[in-house]
Amino acid sequence: MTALMQRMGAKALQLGIPLSVQVDLTYRCNERCVHCYLDHDDHGELTTPEIKHLLDELAEAGVFFLNLSGGEILLRKDFFEILEHAHALRFCVKLKTNGVLIREPQADRIRSLGVHSVQISIYSHRPEVHDSITKIPGSLSRSVEAIRFLKARGLKVILADVLMIQNLHDYPGVRALAAELGAEFTIDPTVTPRMDGDRSILNLNVDQASLRQMFRDETLVGNVQEFCAPPGPADDDDLDGLPCGAGHTACYVSPYGDVYPCVQFPLPSGNVRRTPFLDIWRHSGQLIEVRSITARDLPSCSQCIHLVSCTRCPGLAYMEGNMRGPSIQDCEKSFARSGIPSANLLSRKPPASRLVQIQGLSAAAQMSSASFA
Amino acid sequence: MTSKRYARSPQVAARRLGDEIMIMSAPDSTLFTLNEVAALIWEASDGSLALNEIVERDICPAYDVPADLALQDAELLAEELVAHGILLRCEEPVREALEPK
Numbered sequence: 001m002t003a004l005m006q007r008m009g010a011k012a013l014q015l016g017i018p019l020s021v022q023v024d025l026t027y028r029c030n031e032r033c034v035h036c037y038l039d040h041d042d043h044g045e046l047t048t049p050e051i052k053h054l055l056d057e058l059a060e061a062g063v064f065f066l067n068l069s070g071g072e073i074l075l076r077k078d079f080f081e082i083l084e085h086a087h088a089l090r091f092c093v094k095l096k097t098n099g100v101l102i103r104e105p106q107a108d109r110i111r112s113l114g115v116h117s118v119q120i121s122i123y124s125h126r127p128e129v130h131d132s133i134t135k136i137p138g139s140l141s142r143s144v145e146a147i148r149f150l151k152a153r154g155l156k157v158i159l160a161d162v163l164m165i166q167n168l169h170d171y172p173g174v175r176a177l178a179a180e181l182g183a184e185f186t187i188d189p190t191v192t193p194r195m196d197g198d199r200s201i202l203n204l205n206v207d208q209a210s211l212r213q214m215f216r217d218e219t220l221v222g223n224v225q226e227f228c229a230p231p232g233p234a235d236d237d238d239l240d241g242l243p244c245g246a247g248h249t250a251c252y253v254s255p256y257g258d259v260y261p262c263v264q265f266p267l268p269s270g271n272v273r274r275t276p277f278l279d280i281w282r283h284s285g286q287l288i289e290v291r292s293i294t295a296r297d298l299p300s301c302s303q304c305i306h307l308v309s310c311t312r313c314p315g316l317a318y319m320e321g322n323m324r325g326p327s328i329q330d331c332e333k334s335f336a337r338s339g340i341p342s343a344n345l346l347s348r349k350p351p352a353s354r355l356v357q358i359q360g361l362s363a364a365a366q367m368s369s370a371s372f373a
Numbered sequence: 374m375t376s377k378r379y380a381r382s383p384q385v386a387a388r389r390l391g392d393e394i395m396i397m398s399a400p401d402s403t404l405f406t407l408n409e410v411a412a413l414i415w416e417a418s419d420g421s422l423a424l425n426e427i428v429e430r431d432i433c434p435a436y437d438v439p440a441d442l443a444l445q446d447a448e449l450l451a452e453e454l455v456a457h458g459i460l461l462r463c464e465e466p467v468r469e470a471l472e473p474k
Binding site for chain 1: 402
């Protein structure tokens with residue numbers, strides 16, 4: 001992150017402005033990725049006028065970075081109408097797509113509507129691996145064609161690779177493909193539970209030994225010695241620090257209008273069909289609670305040697321049963337990086353409660369007591 | 374006095390953040406921030422008012438600076454923003470603001 005972005009983030013935090021919001025336009029998708037956490041059925045998506053109204057509200061709230069994601073965003077027939085509206089409101093728009101439906105006319109429209117960047121999921125440079133993950137034959141070829149169309153029009157494209165056991169050894173190939181296409185490359189070794197509570201896809205996560213090996217790849221992490229160095233001691237600033245921007249300067253809106261602190265933090269905080277966005281942002285009890293939590297308030301993490309360098313995700317912690325608890329996957333990453341077990345791994349117990357599921361607010365109200373138990 | 378006119382480019386993303394404005398130029402992915410004074414000039418640049426009119430109306434009263442000095446600085450700023458594609462130079466007054474469509 002640049003110094004300028006850090007300064008703007010700090011200012012947004014001080015002013016209470018949601019600088020960055022992800023809106024999932026649909027959960028429907030034309031791929032069936034093995035690691036996907038979504039329910040692809042349409043349970044009543046926001047209509048075109050509802051989404052335009054939401055964008056008006058987001059602009060008024062001060063949102064600058066608007067991430068349009070899904071599902072596959074281009075499955076919405078009104079996608080370009082929505083994008084035109086976002087452009088008119090001067091958002092900095094980032095798109096997340098698989099690119100399968102992007103041909104030259106769509107690339108032209110995306111270019112003309114001032115989109116900042118397009119992130120396209122690529123799991124392998126080998127069709128047999130990528131297509132087996134998406135379960136759509138020919139999908140790699142279609143996605144790569146889309147990247148070429150977008151790059152030919154001068155757009156910034158980012159290849160996003162989710163690392164799992166199926167494609168563990170292919171990330172150098174995806175990175176080389178990105179370089180060949182003039183695109184950027186990002187990798188994430190985190191598969192999250194399905195929104196229906198099914199944790200079986202967590203078995204796709206790479207194992208500890210593979211993570212350790214990956215964190216020692218200097219082409220990926222830069223200076224290995226520095227990256228894997230034992231963490232330094234935490235000071236008061238660290239203990240008073242915030243876990244991440246979720247609910248502080250960022251949030252997420254689902255295709256059904258539900259507002260959450262982040263796409264990975266399914267704590268229902270309001271619904272824009274019933275309450276204006278800014279009211280939810282400012283007055284939701286759930287968001288206020290999220291904002292009240294500093295590192296000092298995390299019972300085990302505040303005592304952990306990894307506090308300073310850990311990538312702990314409060315959303316994953318919430319999905320594991322306690323938003324003030326650790327997120328095991330990040331404990332494992334810290335261990336893989338440094339070889340030093342986290343406080344939580346040292347006293348590891350089974351998750352305290354059942355997995356929390358994303359659902360509408362009425363159902364969520366009934367389960368809130370269980371979630372916070 | 375100059376009669377140069379400028380208009381906000383419809384191709385940039387922009388949002389006010391307190392007393393500043395954040396601007397993202399999509400073609401080169403560059404993030405800019407405009408300070409308080411620059412933000413006033415950006416917001417007033419709709420292609421209809423000349424820069425000297427904007428300076429006299431919005432800048433001089435607010436900051437108690439001589440008009441010629443303020444205009445000199447405003448011209449430098451406007452031309453810098455033109456170089457980055459954030460503002461467009463208008464030869465004639467624009468009746469309808471060049472907002473994104």
